[in-house]
Structure formats: structure tokens, C-alpha cells
Amino acid sequence: xxxxxxxxxxxxxxxxxxxxxxxxxxxxxxxxxxxxxxxxxxxxxxxxxxxxxxxxxxxxxxxxxxxxxxxxxxxxxxxxxxxxxxxxxxxxxxxxxxxxxxxxxxxxxxxxxxxxxxxxxxxxxxxxxxxxxxxxxxxxxxxxxxxxxxxxxxxxxxxxxxxxxxxxxxxxxxxxxxxxxxxxxxxxxxxxxxxxxxxxxxxxxxxxxxxxxxxxxxxxxxxxxxxxxxxxxxxxxxxxxxxxxxxxxxxxxxxxxxxxxxxxxxx
Amino acid sequence: xxxxxxxxxxxxxxxxxxxxxxxxxxxxxxxxxxxxxxxxxxxxxxxxxxxxxxxxxxxxxxxxxxxxxxxxxxxxxxxxxxxxxxxxxxxxxxxxxxxxxxxxxxxxxxxxxxxxxxxxxxxxxxxxxxxxxxxxxxxxxxxxxxxxxxxxxxxxxxxxxxxxxxxxxxxxxxxxxxxxxxxxxxxxxxxxxxxxxxxxxxxxxxxxxxxxxxxxxxxxxxxxxxxxxxxxxxxxxxxxxxxxxxxxxxxxxxxxxxxxxxxxxxxxxxxxxxxxxxxxxxxxxxxxxxxxxxxxxxxxxxxxxxxxxxxxxxxxxxxxxxx
Amino acid sequence: xxxxxxxxxxxxxxxxxxxxxxxxxxxxxxxxxxxxxxxxxxxxxxxxxxxxxxxxxxxxxxxxxxxxxxxxxxxxxxxxxxxxxxxxxxxxxxxxxxxxxxxxxxxxxxxxxxxxxxxxxxxxxxxxxxxxxxxxxxxxxxxxxxxxxxxxxxxxxxxxxxxxxxxxxxxxxxxxxxxxxxxxxxxxxxxxxxxxxxxxxxxxxxxxxxxxxxxxxxxxxxxxxxxxxxxxxxxxxxxxxxxxxxxxxxxxxxxxxxxxxxxxx
Numbered sequence: 069x070x071x072x073x074x075x076x077x078x079x080x081x082x083x084x085x086x087x088x089x090x091x092x093x094x095x096x097x098x099x100x101x102x103x104x105x106x107x108x109x110x111x112x113x114x115x116x117x118x119x120x121x122x123x124x125x126x127x128x129x130x131x132x133x134x135x136x137x138x139x140x141x142x143x144x145x146x147x148x149x150x151x152x153x154x155x156x157x158x159x160x161x162x163x164x165x166x167x168x169x170x171x172x173x174x175x176x177x178x179x180x181x182x183x184x185x186x187x188x189x190x191x192x193x194x195x196x197x198x199x200x201x202x203x204x205x206x207x208x209x210x211x212x213x214x215x216x217x218x219x220x221x222x223x224x225x226x227x228x229x230x231x232x233x234x235x236x237x238x239x240x241x242x243x244x245x246x247x248x249x250x251x252x253x254x255x256x257x258x259x260x261x262x263x264x265x266x267x268x269x270x271x272x273x274x275x276x277x278x279x280x281x282x283x284x285x286x287x288x289x290x291x292x293x294x295x296x297x298x299x300x301x302x303x304x305x306x307x308x309x310x311x312x313x314x315x316x317x318x319x320x321x322x323x324x325x326x327x328x329x330x331x332x333x334x335x
Numbered sequence: 336x337x338x339x340x341x342x343x344x345x346x347x348x349x350x351x352x353x354x355x356x357x358x359x360x361x362x363x364x365x366x367x368x369x370x371x372x373x374x375x376x377x378x379x380x381x382x383x384x385x386x387x388x389x390x391x392x393x394x395x396x397x398x399x400x401x402x403x404x405x406x407x408x409x410x411x412x413x414x415x416x417x418x419x420x421x422x423x424x425x426x427x428x429x430x431x432x433x434x435x436x437x438x439x440x441x442x443x444x445x446x447x448x449x450x451x452x453x454x455x456x457x458x459x460x461x462x463x464x465x466x467x468x469x470x471x472x473x474x475x476x477x478x479x480x481x482x483x484x485x486x487x488x489x490x491x492x493x494x495x496x497x498x499x500x501x502x503x504x505x506x507x508x509x510x511x512x513x514x515x516x517x518x519x520x521x522x523x524x525x526x527x528x529x530x531x532x533x534x535x536x537x538x539x540x541x542x543x544x545x546x547x548x549x550x551x552x553x554x555x556x557x558x559x560x561x562x563x564x565x566x567x568x569x570x571x572x573x574x575x576x577x578x579x580x581x582x583x584x585x586x587x588x589x590x591x592x593x594x595x596x597x598x599x600x601x602x603x604x605x606x607x608x609x610x611x612x613x614x615x616x617x618x619x620x621x622x623x624x625x626x627x628x629x630x631x632x633x634x635x636x637x638x639x640x641x642x643x644x645x646x647x648x649x650x651x652x653x654x655x656x657x658x
Numbered sequence: 659x660x661x662x663x664x665x666x667x668x669x670x671x672x673x674x675x676x677x678x679x680x681x682x683x684x685x686x687x688x689x690x691x692x693x694x695x696x697x698x699x700x701x702x703x704x705x706x707x708x709x710x711x712x713x714x715x716x717x718x719x720x721x722x723x724x725x726x727x728x729x730x731x732x733x734x735x736x737x738x739x740x741x742x743x744x745x746x747x748x749x750x751x752x753x754x755x756x757x758x759x760x761x762x763x764x765x766x767x768x769x770x771x772x773x774x775x776x777x778x779x780x781x782x783x784x785x786x787x788x789x790x791x792x793x794x795x796x797x798x799x800x801x802x803x804x805x806x807x808x809x810x811x812x813x814x815x816x817x818x819x820x821x822x823x824x825x826x827x828x829x830x831x832x833x834x835x836x837x838x839x840x841x842x843x844x845x846x847x848x849x850x851x852x853x854x855x856x857x858x859x860x861x862x863x864x865x866x867x868x869x870x871x872x873x874x875x876x877x878x879x880x881x882x883x884x885x886x887x888x889x890x891x892x893x894x895x896x897x898x899x900x901x902x903x904x905x906x907x908x909x910x911x912x913x914x915x916x917x918x919x920x921x922x923x
Contacts, residue, residue, distance in 0.1 A: 102830040110837035114846075121847035122706040243686040250698040260705050348918060393918075398749050400915045422755040432746025437681045449673040450754040450761070452666040494750070 080177040108139045108189060109196055115259050116201055132203045133289055134258030136193030137220055137282045141252050143186035144224025144277070145231060145245055148179050152232030153241050176312070179225040186221035207291035215294065216284050219301050223277035223308030230315035236322055257282050277311070280304040336410050338502050338533035339372035339395065343404035346390050364390040366557035367404070372535060372550075377528050379548030380537040383654055387557040388537040389428065392504050395535070396426045408502060422451065425495035426504035429488050429511070436480035440471055440490050443479060444497055451498035458497065465493040468523060470516075484511045492523065502533045509543060521547060541647040551646075555654040565646055572644040572652050576620040578627065580613040581637030589613075592630060598623055610637060667760045674764025675771075682734075682772055691733050692773045696726035700780045703846050704788060716792045716876045719784055721845040723777025724869050727811055728839050730773035732832060735766045735815030739823045739910075749920050758907050759816055766815035770808050795878030799885055803875050806892040807868035813896045814864055816903035820910045843869050864895040 112135040119131035197203035231248060235241040253259065255269070256278040262270055273279045281304050284297040346365040351358070365387040372378040380388050393399040395406055397417040405412065411419040435443050441462060448458035466472045469489035479487065488511055495503065505524070509517040524547055528534060538544055544551050545565045552562040561568060585604050593602045593615060600616040617623045621641040628636075682688045700722035707714045739762065742748040751761055784790060794800050822828050840846065842856060843865040849857060860866045871888035874880045914920045 099827075099830045102834050106831075107834040107837075110834055110841070114837045114841050117841060117851055118703060118706060118847050121851055122703075122710075240686040243690050246687075246690050247694060250695060254698055254702050254705075259702060264705075264708070393749075396753055398753055398915060398920050399918055400912075418755065421753055424753075426753065428749070430746075433750055435677065435681065435745065435747060437684050438677060442677065442680070446673055446677050447750070447754070449666075449670045450751065450756045452663070452670075452755060455669070 080180070104142075104185070104189060105192060108142060108193065111135065112139075112193060112196060113200075115253075119259060128201060129197075129203055129289065130261075130286065131259060132197040132201050133285050134256070134282050136190055136197055137217070137278060137285050138253065138256060138258040139189040139193040140186040140217070140220045140224045141249060141256075141278060143182045143189055144221070144226075144228040145249050145252075146228075147182035147185060148225050148228025149232040149235055149241065149245055151179075151182070152229070153235050176229075179229055182228065183221045183225045186224060187217055190217045190221065203289075205289060208289050209291075209293050212288050212292070212294040212297060213285065216281055216288060216297065216301060219305050219308070220278060220281035223281070223304050223311070226308035226311035226315070227277050230311045230318065233315045233318040233322060236319075252276060252278060255279070275307075277304065277307055280307075337371040337407075338374045338376070338409055339370075339378070339535060340407040340410075341368055341370050341391075341395070341404075342406070344368045344391065344394060344401050344406055345403045346387075346394060346399065347402045363557050365394070365401075368554065368557070368559055369404075370552050370559065370562060372533060374533055375528070375531045377524070377534045377536065377547055377549050379544040379551040380535065380554055381539065381541070381544050381551050381650060382537075382554035383539065386554045386654075388554055389506055391554070392426065392428075392506050392535070392537060396424060396504055397421060422498065423500055424502045424504065425498065425500035426506070427488075427491040427495045427508060428506045429491050429508060431484065431487060434479045434487060434490060434494075437478060439476050439478055440466065440482075440493075441475045443490065444493060447494050448497045453498050461497065461499075465496055469493045470519065485513060485516050488512055489516070489520070492520065496527075500532070503527065503535070505534060505536045507538055508536070509538070509540065517543075541645065541650055545646040553650060553653050560653045561649075568649045569644050569646055572648045575644040575648050576617060576642065578615045578617065578621065578624060578639065578641045580615070580627070580631070580639050581610050582613055582631075583610060583635050583637070585611050585613055589630075589634070593627075596626075596630075598626070667756070670756050670760050671764040671767065674761050675768045678765040678768035679772065682768065688730075688734055688772075691729045692726050692769075693776045693779055695729060696722040696773075696776045697780055697783050699725055699846070700783060701787070704784065711788060712790065715784055715788070715790050716794065717873060718846065719777065719780045719792065720872045720876050721869065722780050723774070724843065724845045724865065724872070725840050726773045726776035726780075727770065727807070727868075728843070728845075728865055729836060730769045731766075731811055731815050731818060732836055732839075734769045735762075736818040736822045736832065738762045738765045738815065738819040740826075740829070743823070743920070746921070752911060752914075752920055758911060759903055762816055762819050763812065766812040766819075767808075769815070770811045774804065774808070794876045796875040796880045799880040800872060800875035803868070803871035803885070803888065806889050807872065809896045810864040810868055810892040810899075813899035813903070817899050817906065820903060820906040823914065824910050839863060839865055842866060844873075845869050861891075864892055864899075867891040867895070 112132070115135050116128060116131045120128055123130075194203065194205075198205065227248075231244060235244055238244065255262070255273045255276055257273060258278070262273045262279065265273065280300040284292075284300040284304075287297055287300075344365055345363075345367055348362045348364055349359050350362065351360075368387070368391055370378075380391065382388050390399065394401050395408065395413060397413050397420055400414055405414075407413065408420045409423060411417075413420060435446070438446070444462045444465065445458065448462065453461070463472065463475075466475045469492050471486060471489055471493070474482070474486065479490065482490065488508070492508065495505075508524070509520050512520060521543065524534065524536070528547075536544070536548060548565065550562070550564055551568060552559045553568070554560070561571065590602050590604070593599050593613075598617050598619050600618065602616070603614045605612045605614060615623070615627065620643055624639060624641065628639075682692075700718055703718045703722065704711060704715070707718065739748065739758070742751055751758065781792065784792065841852065842849065842860045843863055844860065845865075849860050849866075852860075867888045871880075871885060871892070874884050874888070
């Protein structure tokens with residue numbers, strides 16, 4: 069029993085390290101700087117300025133907060149998906165499936181580094197917000213915000229896991245990723261007050277990660293404490309868990325299909 | 336003026352190792368290569384993997400600039416006069432890459448035809464002709480992504496001929512082809528030679544080089560270790576010509592008599608079961624058998640076989656390994 | 659440049675254009691960058707501007723079309739040469755008698771042409787989703803501006819293609835270069851919103867002048883002086899791009915032959 073636990077821990081650790089190295093194989097300092105620091109900043113600046121244009125200067129913080137939390141999406145979606153589909157491109161899927169390792173542990177281990185990366189991205193977003201865009205955090209409960217960021221990193225990673233598994237079945241990984249990323253921009257409420265959406269659009273928003281976290285974050289900056297946003301955060305985390313479970317079932321289904329049909333190496 | 340003139344060509348590659356502490360390593364792919372190919376000649380470049388064949392061809396096709404030395408194609412320098420060379424040469428490196436897999440074979444050929452400034456009226460006729468020649472006529476409209484490896488190789492050949500070049504560089508053209516396809520391709524090469532095209536062929540199939548090439552250069556570790564006609568190269572290993580004579584009892588007298596013959600290099604005896612096999616190494620090969628038979632008069636002789644040296648023997652001897 | 663080769667080059671441009679279009683149609687990544695992304699941006703912007711939607715509809719359509727144009731330039735034209743290397747066809751192109759700029763020009767033309775269609779797609783989307791009827795106030799000036807914009811983008815693509823192959827590290831910055839041009843180009847909001855010190859940078863971008871021309875013509879603000887300035891700047895930049903790209907290509911391809919980077923890296 070203890071042995072299994074130790075083995076699983078080891079597996080988790082290895083998976084985490086693997087995806088960490090995969091992340092940094094192509095991520096030399098310059099690349100990290102370019103894609104994880106600079107690019108998200110450009111997105112934020114664009115939307116904040118667009119937001120100011122649309123609804124006036126006073127509303128700037130609405131957009132700043134929204135887009136900062138939104139930054140978790142990048143890691144969650146691109147990072148996690150690529151680390152899963154990376155196996156397919158490297159041709160290592162057959163070996164993975166042939167091993168007796170616990171699938172769930174491998175699965176979640178892959179996402180681990182990206183949760184951390186996502187967390188850092190959001191922190192960076194807030195940093196830019198404060199230094200460049202006049203974000204005022206004087207009323208903010210730091211603990212509550214820290215928790216919010218963690219929850220959102222996890223839930224976006226969960227979505228990433230689901231997308232990753234979906235991508236195993238298609239050839240057009242980047243198309244799926246890009247579409248989802250941009251749909252999130254639209255539906256997450258980072259740039260739009262979703263209460264202005266028609267009901268059907270709101271239900272999409274609430275089925276996605278980020279939405280509740282953004283609402284919570286805005287409330288926290290306005291001075292709310294943990295107890296007031298606990299409900300939102302709890303639901304956000306729940307959705308994250310649902311994505312992980314969905315993704316995992318898809319993963320095991322995929323494995324069974326691939327073994328039956330002999331399409332494990334199929335690109 | 337020779338079609339291809341190569342003088343002391345050399346190419347060094349530097350690679351960086353390590354992520355933090357970058358070390359540079361130098362790899363000499365081509366050390367010091369000189370040769371020339373006359374107009375209309377079919378010249379072979381033979382060598383093991385990594386010998387420098389492809390690197391040499393890339394330099395001659397203006398894709399790579401030599402580290403030192405020079406090369407001229409039809410009198411034009413490969414570095415500074417590349418523009419004059421390009422319309423006159425065709426080449427294939429083969430393999431899976433190098434074709435637009437989202438386009439059909441015909442579209443690929445149309446594209447390259449325009450790149451090589453082939454008039455539309457000419458290419459309209461030439462494309463079907465080439466597809467027919469390489470056996471892709473009925474699959475011309477399909478996208479290349481669905482082609483097998485052999486089909487892609489054949490399309491490469493067609494592509495290299497789209498502008499009817501005078502000089503062709505074929506880098507391992509039959510690799511990946513099945514025997515039937517390979518044979519067809521060799522016939523294509525012979526036909527091209529009949530059209531008086533100059534062809535430089537690289538390969539590591541011995542019999543192919545033997546069969547097709549008028550002259551061969553053997554290259555190893557970036558240097559040419561031998562260059563001559565296939566016949567002359569085989570003579571390098573004539574000492575491998577061995578006449579095996581089955582006998583029942585070989586006397587020492589016989590051995591010394593044999594050794595004293597001026598055409599005999601060496602004599603040895605092998606015991607196989609009840610018999611002994613006399614092995615006579617001689618330059619004269621099977622020609623020596625009648626003379627040997629006169630020496631064996633009175634002795635019971637069983638099977639007589641002679642093993643001729645092959646180009647492969649010569650090659651193995653030249654590039655190392657056991658003869 | 660050898661003028662007798664002009665007819666042959668023109669043929670190559672046409673064929674390069676055709677082949678690139680064919681390849682683009684079966685590439686989902688390109689479909690996304692050119693069509694899907696601009697439409698999502700358009701929807702987003704329109705929703706954000708909803709109180710002023712009537713006033714800004716055409717502005718957003720033109721602006722999101724510009725984002726599609728820039729993205730196609732950045733991701734597709736920029737990879738014109740590196741893309742050939744990935745597929746393994748670069749050597750075949752370099753060794754042909756046709757100069758690389760001619761080939762790349764044809765490809766850029768295809769990309770620009772295709773992404774202009776995204777502007778049309780946005781137009782259709784907006785009309786459908788928001789039920790608006792949108793008019794271009796000065797259609798003739800608009801059409802001429804489109805031609806100038808195409809010239810500027812196609813020639814800028816030449817520069818991008820050679821920059822991308824000079825230094826592989828430039829690829830990393832691809833994603834980071836997308837939105838700054840949307841910002842500095844004033845595609846979806848006027849640059850008056852930006853701090854003053856960024857204005858010179860805007861002026862240095864051909865896309866800025868393109869957006870300015872198209873937006874002016876669409877809302878009817880196209881005075882003679884305004885359009886002359888915009889068209890003049892686009893022409894000016896195009897000429898600079900053409901001149902610079904020639905030396906850049908020669909340098910780049912020579913370097914690739916020395917460094918042995920024409921084949922796979």
C-alpha cells in the first residue's frame with residue numbers, strides 16, 4: 069500500500085519534471101521572456117485600451133483585473149495541451165500506454181508545472197496592472213486574491229487537460245487551442261460584463277473556467293473578503309474538477325480505442 | 336572544358352554542444368576532394384554513410400558554400416557564378432521531403448517548371464511525358480501526401496528533369512525503391528546518358544555503380560581514396576582472385592611447385608572433411624586454370640571453382656573492413 | 659535585375675500565388691488566423707462598443723480586417739521562407755534560376771488577397787449578428803486605399819520573410835508582435851488614446867497608414883490632403899521595403915549557404 073503510494077508519488081514527480089523540461093526544452097530564457105512575459109502584456113494593453121475607448125477611462129480596472137486573471141488561460145490551454153499532444157508527436161504514446169503506470173497520476177502530473185506557470189502569469193498580469201495601468205489594490209484582501217489565482221490556475225489547467233485529450237483525436241491541435249483561447253476572451257467576462265449577454269451566451273460563460281474567478285477577483289479588489297467569494301471559488305474549482313474527470317475518461321477511452329483499432333501511432 | 340571540375344574542395348561544419356557552457360565542435364565533412372567529370376560522362380561517387388558524398392553534391396549544386404577549395408560547373412564557379420549554373424543543372428536528394436505534399440504531382444511539376452522558366456507550351460507537353468517516364472501518369476492528379484516513398488522518389492526524378500538540364504546530380508536515386516522500381520530508374524539513367532547528359536551519381540549499391548558508371552571515385556571520411564574505371568578498381572583486389580581446387584592429398588612438392596610459378600601469389604591448403612582444398616591466389620584469375628591443370632596431371636582433382644573479385648571487394652578493401 | 663526575365667517572373671508570381679492559395683485552403687491554422695480570429699475580435703470589439711455600435715460598426719469591421727491582414731503577414735508571410743525549410747523544399751527553390759523575392763512576392767500576394775476576404779467575412783458577420791446595415795461613405799477612395807494597402811503589406815512581407823530566416827530566435831517574438839501592431843496601428847481604437855511618445859512609432863508602421871486611409875474613406879473623412887498623405891506614406895514605405903528586401907535576401911541566402919541552414923536545422 070505504502071509502496072504503491074511511493075510509486076505513484078514518484079510517477080507524479082517524474083511527470084511533473086517531464087512536462088517542466090518539455091516546457092523549457094523550447095523555452096530558453098529569451099523564449100520565456102517573449103511568450104510568457106511580453107506577449108501576454110501586449111494582449112492586456114490592447115484590451116485595456118480598447119476597453120477605455122469603449123466604456124471610458126474610469127472603467128480601466130475592470131479590464132485590468134479581467135485580463136490579468138485571463139492570463140492563466142495561456143498556460144492552461146497551450147501549455148497543458150501541448151504537453152499531452154507532445155507525446156503523440158514524439159511518438160512516445162505507445163510506450164506510455166504500454167506501461168503499467170497509473171494513468172491518472174501521469175495525467176495530473178503533466179498539468180502540475182503548468183498550474184505553477186499559470187499562477188506566475190497571473191501575478192505578472194497584476195504586476196503590469198499596478199505599474200503601467202494604475203491598478204489600485206489598496207482594498208484587496210491578499211489572501212483571498214492568492215487563493216483566487218490558485219483556483220483559476222487549476223481550473224484552466226483542467227480545461228487544458230480536456231482539450232489535450234480531445235486534440236489527441238484530431239490533427240488540428242492549434243486550431244482547437246486557438247479557437248478556445250479566443251472564445252474564452254469573449255465569454256470569460258474579462259472584457260465584457262456578461263450580465264449584458266443573452267441567456268444562452270451566459271450559460272456558455274458559466275460553463276467555462278475563468279468566468280467566476282474573474283467575478284470574484286473584481287469583488288475582492290473592490291474590498292470583498294474570502295467568505296463573500298467562497299461560493300464562486302468553490303464552483304470554479306468544481307468545474308475544474310469536472311474538466312479533469314472528463315479529460316481523464318476521454319484519455320482512457322482513447323487508449324482503449326487506439327489499442328483496439330491499432331491507431332496509436334496515427335498522426 | 337569539363338562539365339564538372341572540383342579542386343581541393345573542403346567543407347567543415349561547426350556545431351554547438353551544451354546549453355549553458357557552449358562548446359563548438361568542428362566536423363570535417365569533406366576534407367580534400369578533387370576530381371573532374373567530362374561532358375556526357377556518367378561518374379559515380381561511392382562511399383559509406385557520412386563519407387561526404389551528399390555534402391559534396393550540395394556544394395556542387397550551389398546549396399552549400401565550401402570552406403575552402405573551388406568547384407566549377409561548365410566553367411562557372413559554384414560560389415560566385417551560381418546564377419549561371421542553376422538553369423543548367425538538375426538534382427535530386429530524394430526522400431520524403433522536398434515536395435509540396437498538399438499539391439498534386441502535376442501542380443508540383445508546374446510550379447517547378449515556372450521556377451525554371453520553362454515556357455508553358457513546353458511544360459504542357461513535358462509534364463505528361465515525364466510522368467509517363469517515371470510511371471506516375473495515372474496518379475498525377477493526386478496529392479503528394481498520399482504517395483508512397485517510391486512514388487515520391489520517382490516524382491523527384493521527374494522534377495529534376497523538368498527543365499531538361501545538361502548536368503544531373505543524383506544523390507542515392509534508387510534508395511527506397513523496390514527492385515522493379517530501381518531497375519526502371521537505372522534504365523532511365525541509361526537513357527539520360529544516351530542523350531549525352533553529364534551525370535554524377537552517388538550510391539552505396541556496388542552493383543549499381545559497377546553497372547552504370549564509366550568512372551568511380553571512392554570517398555571515405557571526406558577524402559577520395561581511389562578513382563578509376565570499375566574494371567581498374569577491381570584490379571586493386573585481383574589478389575582476391577582465388578582458384579579453389581578440391582584434391583585428395585596435397586603433397587608439399589606440389590605446393591612448392593605451385594609457389595614457384597610466376598603467376599601464383601600464394602598457395603594455401605584447407606582441410607574440409609575428407610578432402611583438401613587447394614587455394615591458389617593468382618592475378619590471372621580463371622585464366623590460370625588450364626596451366627594449373629597441367630601441373631596437376633596425374634593427381635585426382637575434384638571440383639575446380641574460381642572466385643572473381645567484385646567491386647564490393649575493392650570497396651571494402653578501400654574503405655576499411657575485411658577483404 | 660534582368661528585364662528580359664520579366665515575363666517569366668510574372669508567370670512565376672502567378673503560379674506561386676496559385677500554389678500558395680491552394681495550400682492555404684487546406685491549412686486549418688491559416689484559416690484560423692485569417693478568418694476565425696478576426697471575426698472573434700470583431701465580435702468582442704462590437705460587444706464592448708455596444709452603446710455606440712451604429713457609429714462604430716464600420717470602424718470595427720475595417721479594424722478587425724486589418725488585424726487579419728497583419729496576422730497573415732506575421733504568421734504566414736513571415737514564414738514564407740522558414741516554412742519552405744520545414745517542408746524541405748527550400749533547397750529546390752534556392753537552386754532554381756528564379757530569385758527568391760519573386761517567389762515570396764507571389765506567396766505574399768496570395769496571403770494578402772486571402773485575408774482581405776476576412777474583412778468581407780466580418781462584414782457579413784456584423785450584418786447578420788447585429789442586424790446592422792453598414793455603408794462605406796467613399797467607396798472609390800476606399801478601393802484605391804485597399805490597393806495601396808495591399809502593396810504595402812505585400813512588400814512588408816518580403817522584409818519579414820528574410821528577417822525570420824536570419825535569426826531563428828525572431829520566431830519566438832512572433833506572438834509578441836501581433837498585438838502591438840494592432841495597438842500602434844490604431845486598428846480598433848484611435849492612437850490618440852496612447853501616450854504621446856508612441857506616436858512616432860505608429861508613424862513608422864505602414865499598417866498604421868493603411869488603417870488610417872481605410873477608416874477615413876469608410877466614414878467619409880477622406881479629404882484630399884488626408885488621402886494624399888496616407889497613400890503617399892504607403893507608397894514611400896513600399897519602395898523602401900522593395901529596395902531593402904533585395905539586399906536582405908541576397909545576404910540571407912548567402913548566409914544560409916555558408917552556415918548550411920538551407921536544409922533542416
